[in-house]
Amino acid sequence: xxxxxxxxxxxxxxLSLGAMYALLALGFTLVYGILExxxxxxxxxxxxxxxxGLWTLQAMGLxxxxxxxxxxxxxxxxxxxxxxxxxxxxxxxxxxxRLSLRPLRNVRGPAAxxxxxxxxxxxxxxxxxxxxADSKNYPNPLPPLTWxxxxxxxxxxxxxxxxxxxxxxxxxHLFVQRSRLGKAMRATxxxxxxxxxxxxEVDRVIVIAFxxxxxxxxxxxxxxxxxxxxxxxxxxFTAGLRAFTAAVLGGIGNVPGAMLxxxxxGLIEAMxxxxxxxxxxxxxIFSILVLVLxxxxxxxxxxxxxxxx
Amino acid sequence: xxxxxxxxxRPIAAIPDARRRQILIAVLTVAALAFPLLxxxxxxxxxxxxxAAYATLALGLNIVVGFAGLLDLGYAAFFAIGAYAYGILTxxxxxxxxxxxxxxxxxxxxxxxxxxxxxxVVHFTVSFWIMLPVSALLAAFFGVLFGAPTLRLRGDYxxxxxxxxxxxxxxxxxxxxxxxxGAAGLNGVQAPRLFGVSFGVDALPYYYVAIAMVxxxxxxxxxxxxxxxxxxxxxxxxxxxxxxxxxIDRTRTKLMAFAIGAAFAGMTGTFYxxxxxxxxxxxxxxxxxxxxxxMVVLGGMGSVWGVVLGAVILQLLQSWxxxxxxxxxxxxxxxxxxxxxxxxxxxxxxxxxxGLILVFMMLYRRDGLIxxxxxxxxxxFEQQHAEVRRGGALPLxxxxxxxxxxxxxxxxxxxxxxxxxxxxxxxTVPPSSVVAVIGPNGSGKSTLFNVIxxxxxxxxxxxxxxxxxxxxxxxxxxxxxxxxxTFQNIRLFNNLSVLDNVLIGQHAxxxxxxxxxxxxxxxxxxxxxxxxxxxxxxxxxFGNRLLPRLAQTVSHLSYANRRRVEIGRALASQPRILLxxxxxxxxxxxxxxxxxxxxxxxxDLGLTILLIEHKLDVVTRLADKVVVLDHGEKIAEGTPxxxxxxxxxxxAYLGRGTLAxxxxxx
Numbered sequence: 001x002x003x004x005x006x007x008x009x010x011x012x013x014x015l016s017l018g019a020m021y022a023l024l025a026l027g028f029t030l031v032y033g034i035l036e037x038x039x040x041x042x043x044x045x046x047x048x049x050x051x052x053g054l055w056t057l058q059a060m061g062l063x064x065x066x067x068x069x070x071x072x073x074x075x076x077x078x079x080x081x082x083x084x085x086x087x088x089x090x091x092x093x094x095x096x097x098r099l100s101l102r103p104l105r106n107v108r109g110p111a112a113x114x115x116x117x118x119x120x121x122x123x124x125x126x127x128x129x130x131x132x133a134d135s136k137n138y139p140n141p142l143p144p145l146t147w148x149x150x151x152x153x154x155x156x157x158x159x160x161x162x163x164x165x166x167x168x169x170x171x172x173h174l175f176v177q178r179s180r181l182g183k184a185m186r187a188t189x190x191x192x193x194x195x196x197x198x199x200x201e202v203d204r205v206i207v208i209a210f211x212x213x214x215x216x217x218x219x220x221x222x223x224x225x226x227x228x229x230x231x232x233x234x235x236x237f238t239a240g241l242r243a244f245t246a247a248v249l250g251g252i253g254n255v256p257g258a259m260l261x262x263x264x265x266g267l268i269e270a271m272x273x274x275x276x277x278x279x280x281x282x283x284x285i286f287s288i289l290v291l292v293l294x295x296x297x298x299x300x301x302x303x304x305x306x307x308x309x
Numbered sequence: 310x311x312x313x314x315x316x317x318x319r320p321i322a323a324i325p326d327a328r329r330r331q332i333l334i335a336v337l338t339v340a341a342l343a344f345p346l347l348x349x350x351x352x353x354x355x356x357x358x359x360x361a362a363y364a365t366l367a368l369g370l371n372i373v374v375g376f377a378g379l380l381d382l383g384y385a386a387f388f389a390i391g392a393y394a395y396g397i398l399t400x401x402x403x404x405x406x407x408x409x410x411x412x413x414x415x416x417x418x419x420x421x422x423x424x425x426x427x428x429x430v431v432h433f434t435v436s437f438w439i440m441l442p443v444s445a446l447l448a449a450f451f452g453v454l455f456g457a458p459t460l461r462l463r464g465d466y467x468x469x470x471x472x473x474x475x476x477x478x479x480x481x482x483x484x485x486x487x488x489x490x491g492a493a494g495l496n497g498v499q500a501p502r503l504f505g506v507s508f509g510v511d512a513l514p515y516y517y518v519a520i521a522m523v524x525x526x527x528x529x530x531x532x533x534x535x536x537x538x539x540x541x542x543x544x545x546x547x548x549x550x551x552x553x554x555x556x557i558d559r560t561r562t563k564l565m566a567f568a569i570g571a572a573f574a575g576m577t578g579t580f581y582x583x584x585x586x587x588x589x590x591x592x593x594x595x596x597x598x599x600x601x602x603x604m605v606v607l608g609g610m611g612s613v614w615g616v617v618l619g620a621v622i623l624q625l626l627q628s629w630x631x632x633x634x635x636x637x638x639x640x641x642x643x644x645x646x647x648x649x650x651x652x653x654x655x656x657x658x659x660x661x662x663x664g665l666i667l668v669f670m671m672l673y674r675r676d677g678l679i680x681x682x683x684x685x686x687x688x689x690f691e692q693q694h695a696e697v698r699r700g701g702a703l704p705l706x707x708x709x710x711x712x713x714x715x716x717x718x719x720x721x722x723x724x725x726x727x728x729x730x731x732x733x734x735x736x737t738v739p740p741s742s743v744v745a746v747i748g749p750n751g752s753g754k755s756t757l758f759n760v761i762x763x764x765x766x767x768x769x770x771x772x773x774x775x776x777x778x779x780x781x782x783x784x785x786x787x788x789x790x791x792x793x794x795t796f797q798n799i800r801l802f803n804n805l806s807v808l809d810n811v812l813i814g815q816h817a818x819x820x821x822x823x824x825x826x827x828x829x830x831x832x833x834x835x836x837x838x839x840x841x842x843x844x845x846x847x848x849x850x851f852g853n854r855l856l857p858r859l860a861q862t863v864s865h866l867s868y869a870n871r872r873r874v875e876i877g878r879a880l881a882s883q884p885r886i887l888l889x890x891x892x893x894x895x896x897x898x899x900x901x902x903x904x905x906x907x908x909x910x911x912x913d914l915g916l917t918i919l920l921i922e923h924k925l926d927v928v929t930r931l932a933d934k935v936v937v938l939d940h941g942e943k944i945a946e947g948t949p950x951x952x953x954x955x956x957x958x959x960x961a962y963l964g965r966g967t968l969a970x971x972x973x974x975x
Contacts, residue, residue, distance in 0.1 A: 038465050100671075100672065109378065110465075113468060114606060115667065117599060118664045118667025121660055121663055123664075124664070125660045280480070282477070283481065286476060287477075289470065294461075
């Protein structure tokens, strides 16, 4: 492979990873924007979403990579899997908010963050104890279509991942910018107290943020399985940290920022593992996290978060 | 039954508090020392030694999370640093070729010369007892290194950065094979020796070392907690802005917590590796950091005895209870022929239990099993209804210090985005005067205070105090120079007592550092005793309003009393100029009058005061000069009488129509 082709190949890989991280980063950003809370449970909502996708695909009779579908059956299966995964993940997110975070809404200090760590641990271990520690082969009914671009290869699954991710992000962007609830959400992020006085049902806005964020994380989990052909109980931690870095890099609380950050982190991971060493990828990414937080806490696109003290 | 308990507990209740604590500590010490003698089972003693090692980790994290309120999710990284430092310096991992350079080290028994066919090499053999303090220092150094850039961040960002850092350290360890032997781990780590006898693999000597470490770190934790340093940590935890305004250097104080917490972990790392005689990167990952956090949360954040209890419970849970419980279930399953019960293995669910502990403790018992602050009983009826003694300002040393050049603000402008909060404002406060700033809401009064005390940067203009340019200085430095303030919306350290709040006010005037706090030399003892006397004297300015409530948590006080505590806290810093932001807000007329008289008393002592106040009778009573702000501009200045007749002022306060009517009526 020539250097140019290598670069192209890693760009393709990076954009796919980036799409996944962006979907995951959006959940961090939505919740942080409103509650100023780093939601560690989100790490494993993503992981659970991946398993929900797995079980949904299996329930439709798919296992491994043996069954190949085309045309309408493929579309039907994929849309069903996506919808079920997103709804279940979204409901899980809402349940987490209602049961463990709402009672702590007005408690100062790190209590809520510690709770999300606990919830994350619970999800992680429930999956470990029920599904087992071995990684699971992920059903993938996509036909093995590929396009050669020089020596680089573009696969159908990558194109589909991009289409799904862009469609979801576009939908989210329109929802936040155009809809009434989206406006309420932006108002709450600015100032929950003032929004409440203007008749915004803050509790409802928070529930929506958790639902939407968790549903997107679920979609990310499904994409993870389709991209890597496996899933496991451990995938949440690393992916979650990278996605959180993406959210911070783009400017936490900022929706387009999370998308941009996701793509950048995806590209860094792909390029880093090609041109540096996969073993150091996380060191590079965490170093970026620290550097951004220290030198540009507002991120690439964000404004400086108002200090509500 | 309850009567029996009540009857039994009566003699215990009769023992004074301090004595009861001493007895409890003595009993615990004897129990800990006697345990291996009474229970001669190597596996159990080993488990107990591990529990003690985790207790030291929990004590260290408690300083960071419990005392200073900094959520550190990568704490195990410091554990790893201490562990690998000892592991590398006592194993056969790194063996440079022998040269004359190593001779002196060999003489000190730090290295030995190994004969090898390819040329002699150096084998590090640094003593465990040397490495304990060295690892502590090394970990503290890394604590400062990683803390310095990140501690400025908001608390939640700090959590994620420490998490990232906690991930980086094991990855680096895994990827630097030559130094750490990578994922395979360090082997052949030397066991500690004492008087020429190796500890070997017997659990007993490790148990006693671990117990000694726990005892030492409990002692250090308690000494630090009850000192100027501990109070500064708790002030930062309760309200960072107020802590800075009360003279606490935020970065320095946080770094100290980080470094001391890291030192505890580094020391424990050395112990742990010496005990296991091996070290792998997996021993120091995120799950370990979380486990230590669970111990702290379970026991009670900030509670020294609590976190030790938390660590012991979790370790016993892991090494004994879950195993026993699983076995009982297996027996039960065999008895009733249930296959599922026979296979259950609860030890695998230990992390699930950790997660549940975190969630349930946060939801239902945030203070932990042994809360750090004991609730002082409320005052009894008589105390609450005691006749109010007015008190008054006594000529305390350092109060009413007027040998300074006063405050001089020239052309200060502050902009928030497009909004001009202050526009070229001038203000002079001569020594020993009382100047009042008045103006409608949003006119920039509090912004002016924030600029003077360094909380808000000014865009342009100069501020001089006592002849020196003070603009751009950090808040704690301004307090040190004698500028103290109160806040419009009261910013006390809510979970601390009245006494602690006033003591924190003295932070900049006291000198006890961490070492003196632990060792308590006579000078430090004297300083602390004097500080307490002084705090009592300051509180007595408010008569018997606060004096009987010294030990009460301030969040339980009435609004007026909280205002008084805040003023007392500012006075404790021996201010040369006192900035009071609406001191009588929320007080009834009688209380307002009382406080006005007390402020007057301070003024009579010579204290310079800058005052924001809405109640014009208070202003008239106290102020030598009144400055009126409106929309960020100074619209009038003069004696209270002059200002009251100023047309612009009337317009600003009452609107044009009213002014016209007022003029017509006249």
